Amino acid sequence: MIDDVHEPLEQYAAHFKTAHIDNTSSFFEDLVRQSGVDEDANARTVQQLRQLEQQAGGASSTNKWWRVLRGLVIAATLSALVYVFMHYSRPWLLAPAAISAPALYWLHRVIKDSYARLKQLEQACNAKRAEAWGQMAPLNRLFDWDITAKLVQKTVPRIAFDPYFSNGRMQELRNSFGWSGELGGDESIIFSHSGVLNGNPFILARTLTHWMGSKTYHGSLDISWTEQVRGSDGKYHTETHHETLRASIEQPFPEYDNQTFIVYGNEAAPDLLFSRSPSKLSKLEDGFFDRLRKNRAIKKLENKSRDVGEGKTFTVMSNREFDALFDATDRNHEVQFRLLFTPLAQQEMLKLLKDSEVGYGDDFEFSKRNMINIVEPAHMRPTDIGGEPEKFHAYELAQARAFFNTYHNDFFRSFYFGIAPLLAIPLYQQHRPHSDIYKDTYASKSCFWEHEAIANYHGEAAFKHPDCVTRSILKTAAKVDADGSQRVRVTASGYGSVERVDHVSVRGGDGHSHRVPVYWNEYYDVRQAADMVVREKAPTSDDEAALRKAFEQRGVEYQKAVLRRSIVSAVLPA
CATH class of the missing domain: 1.10.287 (Helix Hairpins)
Known part of the structure; x- marks a missing residue:
């Protein structure tokens, strides 16, 4: 069994890839035998x-x-x-x-x-x-929400997923690692996994992000005019001219996109701040011009390192290639940066950055804010991280087998190379004992990240304002009721729209200015709130009766409640 992962690229190619393929295949065949399907x-x-x-x-x-x-x-x-x-x-x-x-x-x-x-x-x-x-x-019926987590943990024992993202895990990140838990913008959690990596807490999350961008609207106007023109015979005759005048205007337009990222808490180098983005240098080969570009980048780093002055924090490392490709020149603490990126860490990070066959190469952003690390791998944007049991349902066993194996092997490769930049740092491999994060009832309850993901699983349509014509950002606030259930207030924020028209003055070929109509949509805020009941499901027969009572006394048929990741939920009637 492999415990510590000091060489993530080589160990994936030599062990983890094959091990996960075998584990996934064996797991599916066990399910088939258990089901008794002929x-x-x-x-x-x-x-x-x-x-x-x-x-x-x-x-x-x-x-x-x-x-x-x-x-x-x-x-x-x-x-x-x-x-x-x-x-x-x-x-x-x-x-x-x-x-x-x-x-x-x-x-x-x-x-x-x-x-x-x-x-x-x-x-x-x-x-x-x-x-x-x-x-x-x-x-x-045997497919459940935990299969993806079980398979990953079996292949890489250092990774353990939580049944759901709890208040206890959120408190640990806040109290031990100084993370607020807030994303700081108009964002809603679409899905999140939480757990521990080498004994330290992590989150894998996908969010729906909103910002107000702009859109260019176009309009046109057909005009015509006549002119008296002298012909070749010396006589005047009338000619009719036609022209299409065009105009455009730019107006605010709501835009949305998904982000997928990993948050990791670790006490190593607690004062260090840095950030880096994918570098084009990582894709360069060893040709003459590629070496020239690398040398030019290294020269810039050396010049920056020689600059002296108040507030100077950057000192180039002896491994110039690592410094050029990793490009974390905004670091604030050289001693702790070197403590983190030892020669082995630099070597393994370079392998990840330059690889384009086994993994995904240099496609990730990486920032460290004291004890919180955030990695945003571009390759994970299209990766389905939910693992909903329904997606594995099929009427053909051969097709179900192929999809099950493909999905879980693709997820493992994507997630593994999402955390690979963290695995490449030996100091992060030091085991830290688990905190007792489930020491009270509140800590065992699902946290607001999980509530947002549950609301999004129910769908925006269940909460959105009737006048909303865009996506809705769902935010939640919860309170615990006397029976242990959580009543979650879900607020859906979106935009309605009204059609407007602006007239833009455009000079035509007739020598006159014309008012060209440009139609556009003005967006205005709309917001609506609805309630949802959420309750964690305990693995006991007695809890089934309590669950049924908790939902039915709130006017919800228990059969219509949704079970998702050990949590039962339903949207309450208005």
């Missing part, structure tokens, strides 16, 4: 379903072409009737009608029979698909 029977059912789907597709195509042929016959009949009406006496109209009527009657019967056949095949497909779903139901 793989051969399911494969036969799915094969029969595919044959029916193929037949239904053929019947649909045939029905379509028969209908096209009927349309052509009708069009030909109408054309013939018009032609006869124009060139012959009216009794002759009976001729094309008499010819086309039997054909149309026959086509109608064929299309009707074809449609009936198609419906029969579609019903057979639905029945066979339902049979396949029934075969897979025992396996689908």
Whole structure:
């Protein structure tokens, strides 16, 4: 078993990648055995379903072409009737009608029979698909929210995930590491994992971020004018000119984006502050011009290091390449920076920055604020970090197996290289015993980050203002009721809009100024609040009755409550 991870790149390639593939595959096969699903029977059912789907597709195509042929016959009949009406006496109209009527009657019967056949095949497909779903139901019921965390922890024992983000974990980050827990902007938590990495707390989070940007609106106006122009014959004649005048204006526009980042608390180098962003130098090879660019960057660092003056904090390190590629030149404490980035740490960090095959290369921002480290890896933006059980539900065992393995192996690679910059620092590998973060009832309750994630899981539509035409930022505030449940007030902030028009003066070819209309949307704040009940689920049969009572006495059918990561929740009726 590998405990400490001092060489994250090599250890992933040599051990963790294969280990996680094996662990994931074994876990899925254990679920299959536990479920009792008959793989051969399911494969036969799915094969029969595919044959029916193929037949239904053929019947649909045939029905379509028969209908096209009927349309052509009708069009030909109408054309013939018009032609006869124009060139012959009216009794002759009976001729094309008499010819086309039997054909149309026959086509109608064929299309009707074809449609009936198609419906029969579609019903057979639905029945066979339902049979396949029934075969897979025992396996689908076994997927839960904790599988992703269990698999990661089995592969890398130094990582342990919490069942949910609790007040205790938030208090630990605040009290022991000085983190406020506030993101400092218009942001809402979409999903978050919390846990410990080498005994120190971490958070993996995805947020919805809002800011007021701008949008350019365009408008146009068609104008025309006449001019008297002398022709080649010496006479004047009138010419009409046309022109499209265009104008644009810029107005405020609400914008939204997702961010995925990792927060890590560690007591090492407690006074150190620095930040770094991805560097283009990391992608350079060893060619002449690439070496020239690196040397130029190193020269700049050396010049900066030689600069003297009040407030000077930067001193270039002996490993010039590391300093140039990591580029944390805003650091405030050289001694603690060197304590953190030992020669081994520099070497391993350089490997991560320059690698483009095993991992993701230099794609991360990294900032340290005293005892809080924040890593924002670009490669994690598209990574699905939720692991909702429903996404693994399938009616075909072979497809479920392929998706399960692909999802968890992709997640592990993405998350592993998200924390790899932290693993590359040996000082962070020192084990710190767990704090007793669940020492009281309040500490064991889910925290406001988890509440925001739960609200977003229910969906913005459950909380948004009826006039809102944009995304909504959901923020929460909770209080604990007498029965131990938390009543969470969810406030959804978004924007309504009204159409406006501005007239922009534009000079036309006629020598006059014209007012070009530009239509745009003015956005105004809208806000609405609703309540949600949240309660942590205990693994006891007695708790089931308490849960049912807690929801039903608040006017919520317990069957309609949502179980998510050991937490049951529901939006309360207005």
